[in-house]
Amino acid sequence: MATRLKGKDDAWLAQPPSRLALPLLVGGALLSAGLVLFAAGEWAPAAGFAAAVLVIAALLSWFRHLYPPAPADSEAMPDWTVARAAADASNVAIAVTDRTGRLLCASDLFGEWFAGYPTPPALIADPAATEKLTAAARKAWKDGEAAVRGMAHGALRLDVDICRTGRAEDYLLWRFTPVRQPSALDDVHRLLTGEAGRQLGEAGVMAVMIGGEGRIRAANGAFLLRAVGRIDANATGRDFAQHMRVDDKGRLFLAREQSGGLPLRLLQVPLRRATQAGGGQDGPMLLLLIDEPGGGGGTSALSYIETLLSLLPFGLAMADRDGRVLFLNNAFGRAVGLNPGEKPSYPGDLVVREDQAAVADAVRRFAVGPQMSGDIAVRMRDQPDEPTALSLAGVRGLGEAAVLLSLKDNSEESKLKRQVAQATKMQAIGQLAGGVAHDFNNILTAIIGHCDLMLMRHTPGDSDYDDIQQIKSNSNRAAGLTRQLLAFSRQQTLRPQVLQLPDIVADVSNLLKRLLGESVKLEVSHGRNLGAVRADPGQLEQVIVNLAVNARDAMPQGGTLNIQTYAVPAARVREMRSQIMPAGDYTALRVSDTGLGIAPEVLAKIFEPFFTTKELGKGTGLGLSTVYGIVKQSGGYIFAESELGRGASFVIYLPVYQGADAHQPAKPQAPVRRSETWGTGTVLLVEDEDMVRAVAERALVRQGYKVLTASDGEQGLEVLAGDERIDLLISDVVMPNMDGPAMVARARRTHPDLPVLFMSGYAEEQLRKSIDIANVAFLPKPFSVSQLAEAARDALALRPPAAE
Known part of the structure; x- marks a missing residue:
């Protein structure tokens, strides 16, 4: 950086060196040539010498242009950004001043502690502090460093260190470091919550620090364990007096230990610094509690x-x-x-x-x-x-x-015994219900099938048409009863989908309004951030309808039915401390009413099958048991809460689905338009129940199929080994001697592409492991003639095309 020189006569010296170089070089070359001419007496050497001088000067000028000299140290400007960034990374505030007293650099923390970035030493309004800082600055200029300890600035106490710095030592660096003030409260807090507090507890001493208002600020583990019940409990902020009690003899006890606790001796240690600050004896105190087995000499x-x-x-x-x-x-x-x-x-x-x-x-x-x-x-x-x-x-x-x-x-043992007995009873009843449903489904299949065959020979208006239709209607109603039995025993066939509970509630709301009538008001509310669940939407609708109908019957004079959905995170499940429901994320469905409520002795039995409080002929007692079975089969949990006269609430917890498609709920598929059920080909029908085999054979023959029959798996294999080409195998699953899956496994050795249609009175889910065979369809009993024809048509479609 060029420095401006004073004086008008010497102004030309202030020109840059590049402007003075040309006249000086030309003059020097001419003077050198004149000396050579005078000495040699010839023009040629003189001219050559002058040209050489000019060339050398030009080369030196070019070299100086390529490699300019570094500026002098006195001309370099300091960069304070590095020092500022280093200061901001610590808890130390810095400032830099020069000899003229100007503030050249300061950290952000300096600006927070001293508003407006004042220039040291005039930092605070206290004249005494300013005088100390001024004297320290003079000492630092003289000796190179100085310090001021414990400078008070509001709630802060700062140590100030001043040192002379810079290459020419023409700057002062001010460092302000906060001083941690000793506090009896902090010392006692560390003592109680650290190793010393644990050792006091092992020695039988309970230690508590309370504030002047009587609330707990810290306590050791021994006090927390006996007063609160958990060594890791948080008692900060609680009233100390609430944890203590005094008997009629004036003895002090822990309130949690009630009448069985030992009397305690209380020692009070005032924390002096805090007491003086409070201006009396109401400041924080350290309390030591020690058991007195003798009760102070007065206990017998x-x-x-x-x-x-x-x-x-x-x-x-x-x-x-x-x-x-x-x-x-x-x-x-x-x-x-x-x-x-x-x-x-x-x-x-x-x-x-x-x-x-x-x-x-x-x-x-x-x-x-x-x-x-x-x-x-x-x-x-x-x-x-x-x-x-x-x-x-x-x-x-x-x-x-x-x-x-x-x-x-x-009491806990008796409760556990009752729960085990209840679970055993429910399991036994479930197995019985599944067996009964299987046998009953076979009977209903024959009844419904024969009704369909008779209806094909009668037309509306015939004398027998209405009677046959009534028989079929009652049979279908009985089939619904068997489905309820399977739902209770958790053996029904589910078609789970990824869905949102609010969508299911919305779909069933219109139906509920018609079911509830004018006297019952329906209120629906949904929470936020609900996780998707995986369940059968049709079965969930049945759950909501069953609960709503029960709530309607519990409100004969009218009332309000409230349906809520909300998220239950894993943290809240842990707070519930349920011994049945594991911790995890759930989506809950609550169905509440304002009805008569449920008596405690009835509440424990409401999910049992065939248990009902309704009059004879007005309920089967399978509504809530069906709900229970559907919820449990879907992997969820259901709880009932009620008080007499205050209504009842049923809460269903379904686990949040964590699959890859959790955020893409399944869309309902449009119904597929079925083609003509008339078919051709040879069907092998294997069924051990004569009445089911007879009606199925007649139904398939009417649809154009040639039907061969067998009463068990062994006979079916014999027919299959004959000369007749079999296009479709229809078989019952559970049969004596050889069941359907074993027969199909044998048949596939010789007929690998043979399509198979299984039919059973048991649920598909119950048989899934046994019928998990390729190219196999399933038809649940009871079924109608049209359902059998459609299933046979669809199963034949599974057969691969014949090779040309």
Whole structure:
């Protein structure tokens, strides 16, 4: 960078070097040529020497143009962006000033702490602080560095370090570092939540830090375990007093331990710095809680025994010689069905009236006689149908206590037994229902088939036409009943699709409005971000309809039916702490009504088959059992909630489908227009039920097929091995001797391309593993003549074309 020089007479010296070079070079060359001419006396050497000087000068000028000299250090401008970026990456604020006191560079943090980017040392309004910084700056210019410690700036305390820097040491670098102020609260918090707090807990000391308002700020694991129930619980912000209780003797206890806890000694340690800041004795405190087994010298041996007995997991109680109850622990209260805090006067108050005399007599005998023990069978007041063993033992040396009574808390065990028994019963009934449905489907197939054959010979208006039509209608109604049995036993055939629950609710809403009538109002609401589910849409519609009809019947005077769909993430499932439903993402469907509600004794039976509260002839008792079966077969869960007089709610949880096509719900396919069912060819019909085989044979013959029959798989193979060419094999699945799948497996060895149509009264899903054979179709029973003809036509279409 060129520097401007003062003085008018020397202005030409300020010209750039490139402008002065030409006159100087020409003058030098002429002077050199004159000297050579004077010395040699000839023009040629003089002219050559001048030309050489000019060439050398030109080469040097060209070289200087290609490689210009680097600027002097004093002319280079410093780049402060690197220093600023380095400062912003740390928690240190920096500023740079020059000798004139100008602020040349400052970090972003400096601007946050000192608004407006003031120039040091005039940073804050405090004159004393400004004077200290000014003196430190002078010292830094003189000695190279200086420091100011603990400068107060609002809530901050800063250490200021000043040093002289730069190549010419003509800058001052100011560094401002925050100082962490010692705090008793922080120290105590680290103590309680760290290793020291754990060691205090192992020594039996519960430690809590509370604020001046009495709320917990920190606690060690020992306090959390006993006061809250979990060592990893978060008690911050809770009222400390709510976790404590004081008895009538002024002793301090943990509220969660109720009557079975040990008395505690409380030590208070004021945190002085926080107390002084608060201006009194209401500041934060450290509280230490220690058990006092002796109860401060006022607890008797009996009280100490009571405390120990309260910790046992099985029910124990103590009675005096007159039979009055002195003490009972929580497990005993739960076993006999007492409310928390309730205490009976006599043991006889806990049993049914018929057993009260026996209990009172047993207590008197064990109280006054020798120390002995024994059991008596009693029936509790809240469980009169389940005899329970009450153990009694005479005790001595415990003051007023004379008899120790023990009773095992088997409520959870009894509940588990009932659940296992219920599951076993439901499974047995399901197997029975599946077998009954299979046999019944064979009978219905024959009835419906013969009705179809007779209807082909009669026309509307004939005397028998209406009767035959009525028989067929009742048979179809019976077929629906068998489908309900299969749904309950989870053996029905499902056609699952990826779908959204709101779409299913929308499809069935118009039907529901007609079913509910004018007195019941339908309300529908849908949540956001619902995951897709995989289920049979037709079966889900049946679930909603069944629940809606039950809700309508529960609101004879009218009311509101509310249908909701909402998302249930895995975190919420874990919060529910369900022992049945595993954690995962679900889409829920809730059907609620404002009806009469369901009694508790009925609520446990509502999903059982054939259980109904309706009048005789107004319900089969299969509605809710069908709902239960469909939901379980779809991989979901259903729960019922109700209170008498407050309506009922049924909540269905279906797992969110996680497949690749989860975000592409299946679109309903348009019905395929079927062609003519008339056909040709030879059909082998294998069926062990004579009535089904007869009606199927007649139906196929009427459609133009030649039919060969067999009563089991072995006969079918014999017919297949004959000279007759078989175009289609129709077979029952379950048959004596050799069943259908085994026969087809043998037949495919000699007839690999033979199309097969299986028919069965069992559901396709139940037989899927056994009939999982290529080029096989399935027809569920019962079926009509037209359905059999259509299935035969479609199965023949599976046959590959003959080679030409």
